[in-house]
Amino acid sequence: MPDQVRHDALDDAHALLRARWTQALEAARDTPGNPPHPDPAPYADNLLARYQEPQRHYHTLTHLTAVLDHVDVLERTFEEAGTPVPDLALVRLAAWFHDAVYAPDRSENEERSARLAERALSEAGVSPESTAEVARLVRLTVTHAPEPADLAGQVLCDADLAILAAPQDTYAAYTAAVREEYAFVPEDAFRQGRADVLRQLLDLPRLFWTPYGTERWEEAARANIAAELERLRSPL
Known part of the structure; x- marks a missing residue:
C-alpha cells in the first residue's frame, strides 16, 4: 500500500x-486563427523525463516546482503592489527550460538548455520574438544578474535563487543534494570549488532584485551562505 500511495502521489x-x-x-x-498547434503533452513529458535523469539530485522536478511556485509568489506581490507585471508566461517557460539540460561535469548547460528551448518552442507554436525572449532568460541564469529594467529577468533569477534563503533544514538538504551531483569530485576539490562559488555570491552587491526578494530573501540567503562557507572551512 505505501508504494501505491507514493506512485499515486x-x-x-x-x-x-x-x-x-x-x-x-x-x-x-500565437493568437488563435493560426494553423493548429502541436499537442503540448509530448513537450511536457520530454521535460519531465529530463528533470528525472539519474545524475540529478538537486536539479530535479522538486527544484522546477519550487521555481514555478516562487514565480507565482512574485506575481502575487506585483499584483498586490499595483506594479505592472511582465509576461510571466514566458518567464514560466524559461523556468521549465532553465535546467532542461544538466550534466554536472559540463559547463555549457545553460546554453544547451537555451538552444533546446529555441528548437522546441519554435516547433510548438511560439512566435520567434517570444522564443528568443525565453532563450534570453534561460541564458541569464548563467550570471543571475539582470538589468535594473529587466523585470522578467529579475523574477526568474530571484525564483531560481530563492533556495538560498530557505530554512536551515531545507538549505542543508539542498547542499547535500548538490554534493551528490558532484560525487565524482574529490572532497577537497569540491570544498574549494564550492567555497569559491559562495564567496562570489557574498561579494555581489545584491542576490535578489525584486522588492519581495530583497525584503524577504536577501538577509536569510546571506546568512545561509556565510554559515555554509564556515562549515566548508572547518570540516568535522
Whole structure:
C-alpha cells in the first residue's frame, strides 16, 4: 500500500506539472486563427523525463516546482503592489527550460538548455520574438544578474535563487543534494570549488532584485551562505 500511495502521489504531481506547462505554453502561443498547434503533452513529458535523469539530485522536478511556485509568489506581490507585471508566461517557460539540460561535469548547460528551448518552442507554436525572449532568460541564469529594467529577468533569477534563503533544514538538504551531483569530485576539490562559488555570491552587491526578494530573501540567503562557507572551512 505505501508504494501505491507514493506512485499515486507521483502521478498527481506529474499531472499538475503537465497542466502548468500547458497553461504557460498556450498563453505564450500565437493568437488563435493560426494553423493548429502541436499537442503540448509530448513537450511536457520530454521535460519531465529530463528533470528525472539519474545524475540529478538537486536539479530535479522538486527544484522546477519550487521555481514555478516562487514565480507565482512574485506575481502575487506585483499584483498586490499595483506594479505592472511582465509576461510571466514566458518567464514560466524559461523556468521549465532553465535546467532542461544538466550534466554536472559540463559547463555549457545553460546554453544547451537555451538552444533546446529555441528548437522546441519554435516547433510548438511560439512566435520567434517570444522564443528568443525565453532563450534570453534561460541564458541569464548563467550570471543571475539582470538589468535594473529587466523585470522578467529579475523574477526568474530571484525564483531560481530563492533556495538560498530557505530554512536551515531545507538549505542543508539542498547542499547535500548538490554534493551528490558532484560525487565524482574529490572532497577537497569540491570544498574549494564550492567555497569559491559562495564567496562570489557574498561579494555581489545584491542576490535578489525584486522588492519581495530583497525584503524577504536577501538577509536569510546571506546568512545561509556565510554559515555554509564556515562549515566548508572547518570540516568535522
